[in-house]
Amino acid sequence: MSDGRPVRTGRRGLTINDVARAAAVSIGTASKALNGTGHLRTETREKVLAAARELGYRPNDLAQSLHRARSMTVGLITNDSFGRFSFPIVEALEQKLADQGIAVFMCNATDDPARERQHLEQLMRKRIDGLIVTARRADKRPALGPLVPGLPIVYVYSQADDDSALCLVPDDEGGARLAVEHLIGLGRKRIAHIAGPERFDAVRLRAAGYRAALAAANLPHDPALSLNGPWSEAWGREAVTTLFDGTRPRPDAIFCDNDQLGRGAIEQLRERGISIPGEVALVGFDNWDVMALAARPPLSSVDMNLSALGHAAGEALLALMAGEERRGIRRLPCSLVIRQSSQDPEGGALPPGTEPK
């Protein structure tokens, strides 16, 4: 085994050379055996494999990448201080890529463009094969593409101000329509909308979906029933107070732009002794279980299918990396999770595109 040279020291691992020597073959042969390439006698191939296993050999991806000009890594730049929305996305994404042997560098930029640049620079030095960019909300952000021409990029839960960019976002409008159609299906006629801050793209889209659903059912749209405010439970409560202040006909259903608003609304209704879903049915947005399930009664909610979004993002990045051309904004469907707050008391059939829970 010893050949007169100094013993390998430090954390340096075994090389393919060691395997070749142990198997008494050339290094080229060992490489072919290990990679399943070329034409080799089965016997030789197995001899090498056995030696590798025996020695506990682990190929060095760094060296491999150097040669192949593919690092089998991608970068992930996130601006959601790693929250509730990006995590399910990232999780699915990571899984999808790991299945292809691709590892993900995680970088948090926390909305600091300088930090983002710095990360991008680092990632490029590591020769990433692709990049995922994700953010807190689906509003436009400066595109990264021009900084790194040729690098495949997918924006997910995030949109770039560049038509040639590929962006994956939930279909907010469709999700809202789903919710409101469901309420209409319950026979409700006066459906209020407790909405988030209007500067959010998602908020405007959900409002559009709300109005579209009303229009499709020939229900009038009463602007007095749409209230915008912050993303908080407190606003959900306050909005209910306003809606039920007696100056206008009471709504018989409420669509809320997120589950915190929904929960606040439910609490306020409960305190006023208004029955749910009897007098007022509710649907929230996000399907954040910790909120939706803790509400009394549990809150129906639109699910953005973030895992599916992450999965799709992984798939899209792989496609781009394979040389495929993709661009534009893709809106992925939401689904509706029905809980007690909007349960049809009659137990009627569910509208299509929904799932009971």
Add this chain to the structure above:
Amino acid sequence: MSDGRPVRTGRRGLTINDVARAAAVSIGTASKALNGTGHLRTETREKVLAAARELGYRPNDLAQSLHRARSMTVGLITNDSFGRFSFPIVEALEQKLADQGIAVFMCNATDDPARERQHLEQLMRKRIDGLIVTARRADKRPALGPLVPGLPIVYVYSQADDDSALCLVPDDEGGARLAVEHLIGLGRKRIAHIAGPERFDAVRLRAAGYRAALAAANLPHDPALSLNGPWSEAWGREAVTTLFDGTRPRPDAIFCDNDQLGRGAIEQLRERGISIPGEVALVGFDNWDVMALAARPPLSSVDMNLSALGHAAGEALLALMAGEERRGIRRLPCSLVIRQSSQDPEGGALPPGTEPK
């Protein structure tokens, strides 16, 4: 510029060779200039740097790592599929390491040992310089060290069943003591404890802290005031119902093992018309803002300082990577965030180790 050889094709970047040629120096000189090593005339150094900038040269970390046997990457294996706890940790950690030019591979194992092994294998092939392991709860897990001898590992918010492992966790016992001492400081004598499931290490430690604080103040420990149950708001509500069922003297304060329990408790007290903090003061655990702030009144809570934990983990990993020896369990201090649910109505001085908010 053209030297007769074929034009560089594909996504292959510029090499140090290109820079050297552009600056009309040798490749060795270029390397020294770029790395700030060796002795070079300032003029030459700047000429090289200028050429590099001009060309938009980015060193190839892969090649560099191959040579230096340091990849400047670390792996992060997480088992918290939920993210709420690990994210603040990971965020701080990533930042700490990025500052040192180290990038983090994020791997989600979702509690599947096979997946974890697979990830570890991948990471080793990428020649990571270190590994962080994090989990959902501070319970013991099988150590990874034996699988990858010599690799620096830090367990954070997670403990390995191996004395030689380095584990960083929040000081649950100390945190609980902080909370209960605060309640005692408010003059409360009968302090209940709404606890999580007993199989959790953290739950047992918090119970110990609770008892320790009582003992230190010479208050009796009434077992009837300690109730274990699931981590849900529903259990928080139910526990209050039990505590106030009239069969025992009423508590005048409650310490809850997390903020969901705390919020449930507050809601139930509110429905019973019991004033907070007047009749009953409360403190929760986790300082999960979305819960603590939405409660009425806002819930005081123990903060595990997860960012500090992440920062410390990064620092510890760097130390291990630098060859330092560290082992054992380190418990990092929690702090107390006081809100209305336990605000001293008199506005007295705060006990030490706490922060108002």
Add this chain to the structure above:
DNA sequence: TTGAAAGCGCTAACAA
């Protein structure tokens, strides 16, 4: 079917 050798882009030891 196997072996030899030229590089992938970079660093560091040694020469000049």
Add this chain to the structure above:
DNA sequence: TTGTTAGCGCTTTCAA
């Protein structure tokens, strides 16, 4: 102070 060169561990022609 600068240039030359031998690798780092691996893949892939091209010969044998």
